[in-house]
Amino acid sequence: MSAASAAVSKALGSVDIRTDFIPMVGGLDITTPPYQRKSGLCRSAQNFEQTIYGGYRRIAGYERSDGRPAPSDASYSIITATITGSASLGDTLTGATSGATGVVIALPGGSFVITKVTGTFQSGENLNVGGPTIAVSTSVAIANGASTALLHATYLNLAADKYRDDILVPTGSGKILGGFYYNDVNYCFRNNAGGTAANLWKSTAGGWSQVAFEYEVTYSSGSGAATIIDGGTLTQGGVTATIRRVLVRTGTLAGGTAAGTLVISVPAGGNFAAGAATVGAGTMTLAGVETAITLSPGGRFETVKENFGGAANTTRVYGCDSVNRGFEFDGTYFVPIPTGMTADTPTHVKAHKKHLFFSFAGSVQHSSIGAQFGWSPLTGATEIGMGDAVTGFAGQPGDALGGAMAIFTRNRLSILYGSSSADWNLVPYRDEIGAYAHTIQDVGFTVFLDDRGMTDIQTSQAYGNFAHNALSNQLRDRMNEYRPSAVASAISRDLSQYRIFFTNNYAFYVTVVGRKVIGIMPILFADVVRCAWTAEKADGTEVAFFGSDSGKVFQLEKGTSFDGAEIEFSLDLAYNFQKAPRVEKGYKDATLEVSGTGYAAFNFGFSLGYGSTDIPQPAFVSVVTNFSSV
Numbered sequence: 001m002s003a004a005s006a007a008v009s010k011a012l013g014s015v016d017i018r019t020d021f022i023p024m025v026g027g028l029d030i031t032t033p034p035y036q037r038k039s040g041l042c043r044s045a046q047n048f049e050q051t052i053y054g055g056y057r058r059i060a061g062y063e064r065s066d067g068r069p070a071p072s073d074a075s076y077s078i079i080t081a082t083i084t085g086s087a088s089l090g091d092t093l094t095g096a097t098s099g100a101t102g103v104v105i106a107l108p109g110g111s112f113v114i115t116k117v118t119g120t121f122q123s124g125e126n127l128n129v130g131g132p133t134i135a136v137s138t139s140v141a142i143a144n145g146a147s148t149a150l151l152h153a154t155y156l157n158l159a160a161d162k163y164r165d166d167i168l169v170p171t172g173s174g175k176i177l178g179g180f181y182y183n184d185v186n187y188c189f190r191n192n193a194g195g196t197a198a199n200l201w202k203s204t205a206g207g208w209s210q211v212a213f214e215y216e217v218t219y220s221s222g223s224g225a226a227t228i229i230d231g232g233t234l235t236q237g238g239v240t241a242t243i244r245r246v247l248v249r250t251g252t253l254a255g256g257t258a259a260g261t262l263v264i265s266v267p268a269g270g271n272f273a274a275g276a277a278t279v280g281a282g283t284m285t286l287a288g289v290e291t292a293i294t295l296s297p298g299g300r301f302e303t304v305k306e307n308f309g310g311a312a313n314t315t316r317v318y319g320c321d322s323v324n325r326g327f328e329f330d331g332t333y334f335v336p337i338p339t340g341m342t343a344d345t346p347t348h349v350k351a352h353k354k355h356l357f358f359s360f361a362g363s364v365q366h367s368s369i370g371a372q373f374g375w376s377p378l379t380g381a382t383e384i385g386m387g388d389a390v391t392g393f394a395g396q397p398g399d400a401l402g403g404a405m406a407i408f409t410r411n412r413l414s415i416l417y418g419s420s421s422a423d424w425n426l427v428p429y430r431d432e433i434g435a436y437a438h439t440i441q442d443v444g445f446t447v448f449l450d451d452r453g454m455t456d457i458q459t460s461q462a463y464g465n466f467a468h469n470a471l472s473n474q475l476r477d478r479m480n481e482y483r484p485s486a487v488a489s490a491i492s493r494d495l496s497q498y499r500i501f502f503t504n505n506y507a508f509y510v511t512v513v514g515r516k517v518i519g520i521m522p523i524l525f526a527d528v529v530r531c532a533w534t535a536e537k538a539d540g541t542e543v544a545f546f547g548s549d550s551g552k553v554f555q556l557e558k559g560t561s562f563d564g565a566e567i568e569f570s571l572d573l574a575y576n577f578q579k580a581p582r583v584e585k586g587y588k589d590a591t592l593e594v595s596g597t598g599y600a601a602f603n604f605g606f607s608l609g610y611g612s613t614d615i616p617q618p619a620f621v622s623v624v625t626n627f628s629s630v
Helices: 003-013 149-164 458-461 475-486
Strands: 042-046 047-049 056-058 062-064 076-081 091-093 101-106 111-118 124-127 134-138 173-182 186-191 200-204 209-212 215-223 234-238 239-250 259-264 274-278 282-286 302-307 316-320 326-329 334-337 348-352 355-360 363-366 382-385 389-398 404-407 412-417 425-431 446-450 454-458 486-492 497-502 506-515 514-523 531-536 542-547 553-556 572-575 599-604 621-626
Touching: 042 047, 042 514, 062 149, 101 149, 111 149, 149 348, 173 234, 173 302, 173 316, 173 531, 173 542, 186 542, 200 282, 215 326, 239 316, 259 334, 302 348, 316 348, 348 389, 355 497, 389 446, 412 454, 475 486, 475 506, 486 542
Parallel strands: none
Antiparallel strands: 042 572, 047 056, 047 514, 062 553, 076 111, 076 134, 091 101, 091 124, 101 111, 124 134, 173 186, 186 200, 200 209, 215 259, 215 282, 234 239, 234 274, 239 259, 274 282, 302 316, 316 326, 326 334, 348 355, 355 363, 363 382, 389 404, 404 412, 412 425, 446 454, 486 497, 497 506, 506 514, 531 542, 542 553, 599 621
């Protein structure tokens, strides 16, 4: 070896070559100074979420829902043909021999791409649009048969758009007022077209169907309890109706002191009137004519599920909306619940220890134990004054005798211990810590939004109303900006997330493992969220929905778009100094580890020296991936 080559070899051998792995975990951090940010945190992000196993994932899409087939479940087929006529997008293609049909979504030349296929197309048959023959098929319809991953993704999107056009809003006006998922059926509330009343709608295979409300009549006394039951026939002279629900607010039927309401079917033979009536061998006194059950418009609905009956099939939905009476719903009958309040318009609802709880401004009231319709102090119903506007409830772990319940007001947190009004013990938990309405959720522990940011009960107890107790400190300024516009929250059981939504279309997805927040990421939707709800289906799978200003109900975690609109996403990691911020370094290579399904294309790059213009910056590289075959 020559002296010159030996010198070169020695120089190369002295280069300190190192590799560094950047774990993508920790979420967005716009508060910590750049030098102190941990590797893998984000300095900006949009529409990525922190996964529970590490890594950032672009969020799934959402799409409108009314019970009909979901757009993201659509498929397409390709028929090659000798084309002699013309077809247009949206035309229905019909096989003259097979009678099969499909809607044309693309015309790539020498073939038809169709969706909504019915029947089985044959090779060699005439293909018609309307009456005329426009082609002769040279193949059967090949399902999902695109030649490239990009074409496959494109045709799937076109098929989804065609199904999306079928999905409608519940008839009415204005935003969705609330919703719930019950017995594998989705429900929502919306004002009618004139804005004079609110209606309840259910999703069906044919779209939204309005839930019919029945009638109610008030009674002041009753005897013969054995026959005054749900399903009985109320009779007064020649007027009859079927009793859907017997509500006893005070007294007892057995003692002849009952007072309450009956929810009944449409009366036959005229109208009821004040006076005596019978139900089988039982008797009662009606207070007057029956009235149709209606809902005043404009409320904000909140619901819970509870089984007061004890049987497997007696779990029902209980709710309120701040402008109407509370209610019970069993999938068929909507039952208003009178509590006796002069302004009987509860705002928040909770089932706890076999009591039904409602809040009225600064008052918390609950039913008799095991009797959701009973609101008499003589049978255990009572009122708890809170001294501040109640903003929600949350169940808490308790001792061997059972759990407790957190009662949140805007500026105070209290815990209710005990099992009934006989031994209730309301314990102030923290003054100056409260919750914004509709932000309280349980992710294994209770999380809520306070004036200092997102926090939980245990942290609040330990550290009080100070900024450092917030779970959202890494994005404190952003949270302070958005906090007054918090409008809804929800959880994702599958993704272990607490989600909070704001009226500016933003949301924060908070990923939790155990009792630790491992990352908070900002989300920007194309549609504003006004209310949100999640549930488990009978088969254990999770569903999540939100209602928006347009009157649409959207299902989350569905599809690859925001109801047909592109999802804009970006992710900028914190500057990484490899533990040596004052040492100049040269970067030779970078590898991005990604996983997923289907086709994806995105830009990837890096910047040097805080993106300084004094340093030549590399160009972004377009990355195209095909995670699965087509």
